[in-house]
Amino acid sequence: MTRPARIGNAQGFWGDRGDAAAELLAREPGLDALTLDYLAEVSLSILALQRDRDPALGYARDVVEVVRSLAPYWRDGGACRLITNAGGLNPEGCARACAEELRQAGAPPMTVGVVDGDDVLATVRDLAGLGEAADPLRNLDTGEPIATVLDRLVTANAYLGAAPIVEALNRGAQIVITGRVADPSLTVAPVVRHFGWDLNDLDRVAGATVAGHLIECGTQVTGGIATDWLDIPDPAHIGFPIVEVDADGSCVVTKPPGTGGRVDARTVTEQLLYEIGDPDNYLSPDATVSFLGLSVEDLGSDRVRVRGAQGRPAPPSYKVSATYRDGYRAQGMLTIYGRHAAAKASRCGEIVLWRVREAGYPLREVTVERLGAGDAVPGVPSSVDRDALMEVVLRVAVADPSREAVERFSKELMPLITSGPQGITGYSEGRPRVHPVFRYWPSLVDCDRVRPRVTLVEATADATE
Amino acid sequence: MRPNDTSTVQLGRIARARSGDKGTGANVGVFVPSDDLYALVREQLTADRVADFFRPLGVAGVTRYELPNLRALNFVLKGVLGRITRVDAQGKALGQAILEVPIELPARLLPSNDPRGS
Numbered sequence: 001m002t003r004p005a006r007i008g009n010a011q012g013f014w015g016d017r018g019d020a021a022a023e024l025l026a027r028e029p030g031l032d033a034l035t036l037d038y039l040a041e042v043s044l045s046i047l048a049l050q051r052d053r054d055p056a057l058g059y060a061r062d063v064v065e066v067v068r069s070l071a072p073y074w075r076d077g078g079a080c081r082l083i084t085n086a087g088g089l090n091p092e093g094c095a096r097a098c099a100e101e102l103r104q105a106g107a108p109p110m111t112v113g114v115v116d117g118d119d120v121l122a123t124v125r126d127l128a129g130l131g132e133a134a135d136p137l138r139n140l141d142t143g144e145p146i147a148t149v150l151d152r153l154v155t156a157n158a159y160l161g162a163a164p165i166v167e168a169l170n171r172g173a174q175i176v177i178t179g180r181v182a183d184p185s186l187t188v189a190p191v192v193r194h195f196g197w198d199l200n201d202l203d204r205v206a207g208a209t210v211a212g213h214l215i216e217c218g219t220q221v222t223g224g225i226a227t228d229w230l231d232i233p234d235p236a237h238i239g240f241p242i243v244e245v246d247a248d249g250s251c252v253v254t255k256p257p258g259t260g261g262r263v264d265a266r267t268v269t270e271q272l273l274y275e276i277g278d279p280d281n282y283l284s285p286d287a288t289v290s291f292l293g294l295s296v297e298d299l300g301s302d303r304v305r306v307r308g309a310q311g312r313p314a315p316p317s318y319k320v321s322a323t324y325r326d327g328y329r330a331q332g333m334l335t336i337y338g339r340h341a342a343a344k345a346s347r348c349g350e351i352v353l354w355r356v357r358e359a360g361y362p363l364r365e366v367t368v369e370r371l372g373a374g375d376a377v378p379g380v381p382s383s384v385d386r387d388a389l390m391e392v393v394l395r396v397a398v399a400d401p402s403r404e405a406v407e408r409f410s411k412e413l414m415p416l417i418t419s420g421p422q423g424i425t426g427y428s429e430g431r432p433r434v435h436p437v438f439r440y441w442p443s444l445v446d447c448d449r450v451r452p453r454v455t456l457v458e459a460t461a462d463a464t465e
Numbered sequence: 466m467r468p469n470d471t472s473t474v475q476l477g478r479i480a481r482a483r484s485g486d487k488g489t490g491a492n493v494g495v496f497v498p499s500d501d502l503y504a505l506v507r508e509q510l511t512a513d514r515v516a517d518f519f520r521p522l523g524v525a526g527v528t529r530y531e532l533p534n535l536r537a538l539n540f541v542l543k544g545v546l547g548r549i550t551r552v553d554a555q556g557k558a559l560g561q562a563i564l565e566v567p568i569e570l571p572a573r574l575l576p577s578n579d580p581r582g583s
Contacts, residue, residue, distance in 0.1 A: 140488065141488040141489045141490065142489070225483065225557075226481075227477075227481035227482060227483070227560070227564070227580055227581055228481070228580050228581060266481060266580075269481075269496055269535055269537065270481060270482075270483040270494070270496075271483070272494075272535065273483055273492075273494025273495075273496065273532075273535070273537055273539055274483050274485055274492070274494065275485040275486065275487055275492045276492065276494070276539060277487055277492060277539075277541055278528075278530055278541075279530050279532050279539055280530070291532060291534075291535075292532060292534060293534060294532075294534055294535065295534060296535065308534075329549065329550060331550070365548060365549065365550050366550065367548065367550040367551050367552075369551070369552055371552065375552075376552050376553045376558045377522070377553065377558050377559065377561075377562040378521055378522065378551075379520070379521020379522065380518060380519060380521060380522070380562050380565070381518070381565060382562075382565055383565075395552055397550035397551070397552075398550060399549055399550050437549060439549070440488065442488055
């Protein structure tokens with residue numbers, strides 16, 4: 001029997017622990033592949049801003065340092081493959097930067113695979129004016145037509161599947177850098193290659209998709225954000241997850257021995273349910289997965305068996321993640337200590353917003369929150385006695401199409417330090433910073449309008465590129 | 466108290482949860498450790514009940530999915546994340562919030578410890 005494919009994850013989002021990859025491979029040098037996820041829904045719009053400033057950028061630069069941290073592992077003969085969507089809007093630029101880093105770090109000759117073709121901004125613009133052809137581009141949430149935001153679109157990228165990553169691996173890539181791909185596909189690809197599965201073997205592909213879903217958010221499956229988080233052991237050294245996918249598509253979720261955190265039926269079940277929508281129709285570009293036959297079996301010693309995924313063909317269209325500009329936002333916080341803290345905070349918030357409105361800026365969206373008084377989930381019954389609180393954090397946030405309006409808000413918050421209630425404090429951050437707002441536009445595009453592409457970049461000791 | 470006498474407890478005494486975003490909606494999963502408790506939450510934690518509970522957030526509709534294999538219910542709360550200025554714009558806090566929903570529980574099913582932590 002073929003041994004399981006062992007896939008780790010060492011990055012659940014852009015901002016996750018940078019030394020996790022090297023630490024994981026130090027403990028588990030025999031992993032078949034390591035996945036790193038950098039792209040949340042609106043990450044690409046931030047990368048678009050970077051690329052506007054410098055065409056050589058547009059990728060998650062942090063990954064270059066992760067690659068450098070792994071150079072000694074590869075130099076010592078390590079064979080784990082690295083698969084990441086850090087390429088963002090510029091996978092090739094990212095691959096070249098990684099190749100250069102490897103050369104400088106004295107790594108052995110390596111092939112870096114580049115997967116792109118996910119950028120469909122031009123296609124979306126072409127289709128937008130074509131009547132019925134533009135229909136799949138309607139906002140999947142709201143049903144609005146793409147024309148509503150066409151002139152404000154910043155990015156549009158299709159969630160590619162595992163196939164081009166498998167191709168890159170088959171052509172010898174030790175590192176695969178992609179743009180937008182579905183998060184579970186980062187795991188599906190090395191599993192498919194390991195077993196030589198046909199991508200139409202849908203139950204097995206569904207099993208690998210579930211495995212990918214379980215590890216794509218890193219430590220969320222090893223005790224992070226667990227309901228009983230206070231009982232999770234050694235959270236300072238929480239281990240990143242590993243899935244061992246078997247030939248039948250079932251998997252064991254685990255983590256390296258000696259790390260903190262916990263993998264049991266409860267942490268795994270929580271993460272199974274995370275952001276899945278309809279559990280009978282979990283959509284991915286590799287398969288439509290049903291979670292309704294899954295079983296979760298606690299094997300002890302931080303090992304949990306998940307089996308029973310069922311797959312049906314993926315939809316004939318790719319999901320597209322588009323982003324568009326939607327004005328500006330700013331947020332500021334002040335701490336209010338003393339009797340009637342919540343009432344004082346409410347009044348402070350009202351004062352700021354009054355003054356902005358009196359200056360002639362109506363503001364499209366405003367939020368005043370008294371954090372500590374239950375306002376993170378406003379209006380929902382909780383046991384907090386707001387009148388008895390001795391301290392709350394006042395948070396005021398605004399959004400508006402006009403940058404000037406948001407700047408005005410930014411100038412009106414801090415005067416409360418001297419005009420507000422006694423005990424107002426915690427202003428060392430200064431005026432709130434004004435940020436552009438990018439919003440997410442989920443839609444669809446027919447698969448035959450998207451051309452995934454695989455190219456290779458050689459990282460050799462002699463490379464001068 | 467007799468075994469079938471009921472008391473009102475928070476859902477968090479018997480269930481675990483996890484939440485996140487799904488576009489402008491939120492996804493909230495809930496599961497319990499026994500078949501008895503699953504029958505109970507399936508009856509009491511209806512889509513309407515959850516919609517009422519989260520009404521102040523501007524819920525535009527709640528869809529409930531059942532996963533009896535995991536003794537789980539998965540809720541999609543439409544429209545609750547339409548406001549980008551809220552501190553919890555990604556719905557990460559809603560899992561803890563749903564665990565505050567009051568549940569009528571027979572004494573015989575009341576667990577000795579609280580899964581939200583000791």
